[in-house]
Amino acid sequence: MxxxxxxxxxxxxxxxxxxxxxxxxxxxxxxxxxxxxxxxxxxxxxxxxxxxxxxxxxxxxxxxxxxxxxxxxxxxxxxxxxxxxxxxxxxxxxxxxxxxxxxxxxxxxxxxxxxxxxxxxxxxxxxxxxxxxxxxxxxxxxxxxxxxxxxxxxxxxxxxxxxxxxxxxxxxxxxxxxxxxxxxxxxxxxxxxxxxxxxxxxxxxxxxxxxTDAATVAALVQEVQRLYASAAVRQYVVDLVAATRTSRYLRLGASPRAGLHLLRAARAHAALRGRDHVLPEDIQELAVPVLAHRLLLAGEAELALLTPADVLGAILADVPVPDRAR
CATH class of the missing domain: 3.40.50.300 (P-loop containing nucleotide triphosphate hydrolases)
Structure with a gap:
């Protein structure tokens, strides 16, 4: 975990x-x-x-x-x-x-x-x-x-x-x-x-x-996963993942592993942006590439010609964003 x-x-x-x-x-x-x-x-x-x-x-x-x-x-x-x-x-x-x-x-x-x-x-x-x-x-x-x-x-x-x-x-x-x-x-x-x-x-x-070499990459991976993620940001990840499980447009939502991957990717994204902490923007930018391929559309969404990215966009718009304060 x-x-x-x-x-x-x-x-x-x-x-x-x-x-x-x-x-x-x-x-x-x-x-x-x-x-x-x-x-x-x-x-x-x-x-x-x-x-x-x-x-x-x-x-x-x-x-x-x-x-x-x-x-x-x-x-x-x-x-x-x-x-x-x-x-x-x-x-x-x-x-x-x-x-x-x-x-x-x-x-x-x-x-x-x-x-x-x-x-x-x-x-x-x-x-x-x-x-x-x-x-x-x-x-x-x-x-x-x-x-x-x-x-x-x-x-x-x-x-x-x-x-x-x-x-x-x-x-x-x-x-x-x-x-x-x-x-x-x-x-x-x-x-x-x-x-x-x-x-x-x-x-x-x-x-x-x-x-670079494999040892350097392995060390950087360990360092990146120690970046600070506030309780509000972690709760934001949980709220987004939970929203995919209750959406009427999805018959299979994101797993707990998906939330874990989203937070890990957000930490790496923050580090690449020069920050030592994760912001909600990191979560939002990575939500589609990290979550979309795990979702299965319901029949209603397929009839409406929606994609998983479309459904995620609506979820991102509905789920409250935490304050940027750390």
Whole structure:
């Protein structure tokens, strides 16, 4: 559970800004014209969460994930999700050693600091579920033995819209493990023109050098989660999450895990803004990317052609905002 913080703590914001500023600048040289997507990606990284990037093919989902992986000097594994992928390919498998006559554990692709899951909804639900324990508990259990994952551990998964051919919708339990979901969208005309100039003759990713390491990121994640969040701000998070559970436009509201993720992301967002405390504005800016993908619309909302973001917008307008005083 998230610790209740009752007083301001010292966080080295200067070091954080230096690391994140370098990472943002490096990623922006590869991912053209997507500053907001890059900022959300770094927020999720500092919050110790996982990110789901959803959009149509060819808009840079995998490029964003690979760029983050290249920016952090740690272990990186890429999993290409396909219908024939097995759960043991992700978590690992015990193999009998003929020489020692004992079973040895062969680690799967999930054992890395940054795991890039490409087109996660092309794998079967059984294979998708292999990530559940790893994403939530940072560990894998195989044949009754628990194996801990490295720190930090970040899953950046991409998926195509479920209407695309050959895809399976992610189960609610797995969507709830992702701290945030973003869509890349098509680039602006100017950004697409720059892309033609810079990406046609060479791959900028090949020239990208790491700007930080896994140990530094892990330390920053621990520091960020000690940022001050007042009782009023924490209550605001609870009120927003509770409002999704009583809305007549939703048949499935946000879980307690969703509220926990929202507060963690808000702390990272505040730190990136140079503050050592969380404001209601941090909660409001992150409500849609953190909560929308967890919600299921009721029939009334679908008939009215509403989206989860529309419903959240109405909830944000109705729930009283606490005073900015700390």
């Amino acid at each position: 998230d610790p209740v913080v009752t007083e301001t703590v010292d966080v080295d914001l200067d070091r954080l800004h230096a690391v994140v500023g370098s990472a943002r600048a490096a990623m922006s040289t590869v991912v053209e014209g997507k500053e907001e997507a890059v900022a959300t990606t770094l927020t999720v990284l500092l919050a110790g969460g996982h990110l789901l990037v959803e959009d149509v093919p060819g808009v840079g989902k995998t490029l964003l994930a690979k760029t983050l992986a290249r920016t952090v000097d740690g272990t990186v594994r890429r999993i290409q999700f396909t219908p024939d992928l097995l759960p043991s390919d992700i978590t690992g498998v015990s193999v009998f050693n003929q020489d020692t006559h004992i079973f040895e554990f062969r680690r799967g692709a999930v054992f890395a600091n940054v795991v890039v899951g490409d087109e996660i909804n092309r794998a079967s639900p059984k294979t998708q579920s292999a990530l559940l324990e790893a994403m939530e508990e940072r560990q894998v259990t195989v044949d009754g033995r628990t194996h801990h994952l490295p720190s930090p551990f970040v899953v950046m998964a991409t998926q195509n819209p479920i209407e695309m051919e050959g895809t399976y919708p992610l189960p609610e339990a797995q969507r709830d493990r992702f701290m945030a979901r973003i869509s890349m969208g098509y680039p602006s005309a100017s950004a697409e023109l720059r892309m033609l100039d810079t990406h046609s003759a060479r791959d900028p990713l090949d020239e990208l050098e790491p700007v």
